[in-house]
Amino acid sequence: MNRDLIHESLAKKVKNKMLSDDLLFDVAEVFKIFGDSTRIKIIYALKLSELCVSDIAFITNSSESAISHQLRILKQAKLVKSRKDGKIVYYSLKDEHVIKLFEIGREHALEL
Amino acid sequence: MNRDLIHESLAKKVKNKMLSDDLLFDVAEVFKIFGDSTRIKIIYALKLSELCVSDIAFITNSSESAISHQLRILKQAKLVKSRKDGKIVYYSLKDEHVIKLFEIGREHALEL
DNA sequence: CCTTCATTTGAATACCCGTTCATATATTCA
DNA sequence: TGAATATATGAACGGGTATTCAAATGAAGG
Numbered sequence: 001m002n003r004d005l006i007h008e009s010l011a012k013k014v015k016n017k018m019l020s021d022d023l024l025f026d027v028a029e030v031f032k033i034f035g036d037s038t039r040i041k042i043i044y045a046l047k048l049s050e051l052c053v054s055d056i057a058f059i060t061n062s063s064e065s066a067i068s069h070q071l072r073i074l075k076q077a078k079l080v081k082s083r084k085d086g087k088i089v090y091y092s093l094k095d096e097h098v099i100k101l102f103e104i105g106r107e108h109a110l111e112l
Numbered sequence: 113m114n115r116d117l118i119h120e121s122l123a124k125k126v127k128n129k130m131l132s133d134d135l136l137f138d139v140a141e142v143f144k145i146f147g148d149s150t151r152i153k154i155i156y157a158l159k160l161s162e163l164c165v166s167d168i169a170f171i172t173n174s175s176e177s178a179i180s181h182q183l184r185i186l187k188q189a190k191l192v193k194s195r196k197d198g199k200i201v202y203y204s205l206k207d208e209h210v211i212k213l214f215e216i217g218r219e220h221a222l223e224l
Numbered sequence: 225c226c227t228t229c230a231t232t233t234g235a236a237t238a239c240c241c242g243t244t245c246a247t248a249t250a251t252t253c254a
Numbered sequence: 255t256g257a258a259t260a261t262a263t264g265a266a267c268g269g270g271t272a273t274t275c276a277a278a279t280g281a282a283g284g
Contacts, residue, residue: 026221032147
């Protein structure tokens with residue numbers, strides 16, 4: 001780690017302009033949530049409609065347990081919200097921001 | 113997996129409207145690339161300037177080997193491009209799309 | 225050529241994380 | 255209250271992946 005810098009002036013300038021490690025970590029965390037097939041499927045399904053756990057399990061061909069675990073993660077990340085009606089818990093996307101992120105990722109995926 | 117559907121009609125409708133597993137998988141893959149602190153740091157640094165491997169290692173406090181590995185991943189994902197000048201390889205972001213995705217993730221991270 | 229230096233590569237390690245399975249909680253209804 | 259059902263939870267297992275370390279590649283300069 002104690003070498004000569006190849007472009008000392010430039011590298012130090014860029015290093016000074018870097019965002020904080022904390023913020024960059026948080027940004028990575030947001031993307032990490034979207035970076036799983038099951039969660040992306042859930043997000044897209046919820047983009048189409050409010051749904052309960054077993055609906056989502058059916059739609060995504062996953063177990064209810066797996067979906068429940070993933071919904072907890074999505075909820076902790078404040079990407080989805082839930083309401084309870086009797087035995088059934090209905091999940092939906094928390095805001096338009098989530099949809100925006102999804103759409104841009106989708107555009108990019110299509111460009112490959 | 114062979115239960116009664118709670119909201120059969122709705123669930124089947126949503127399932128029919130789902131994007132293909134392949135596409136949703138690809139979308140998740142894109143986000144997965146962004147979902148790592150080191151790679152996000154690299155992306156942000158390259159947003160500020162074209163840089164070589166050892167510059168990036170200095171800026172991100174990582175080893176050159178680790179950066180090189182991550183740059184390969186970023187290049188395979190078509191998020192960065194490179195040009196060679198003698199011994200030195202200069203990396204830069206491939207297009208504005210990458211910046212757009214980063215910025216939206218950043219906005220979302222700030223909203224927590 | 226031989227050395228130096230920037231980068232790459234491969235194998236090994238260690239860690240993270242998604243799923244499964246079994247069980248628990250909670251709510252409805254008989 | 256007791257059975258049935260929807261969801262949640264916790265532990266454990268397995269697969270994936272980021273980093274490290276050692277070594278290889280490739281280019282410049284003496």
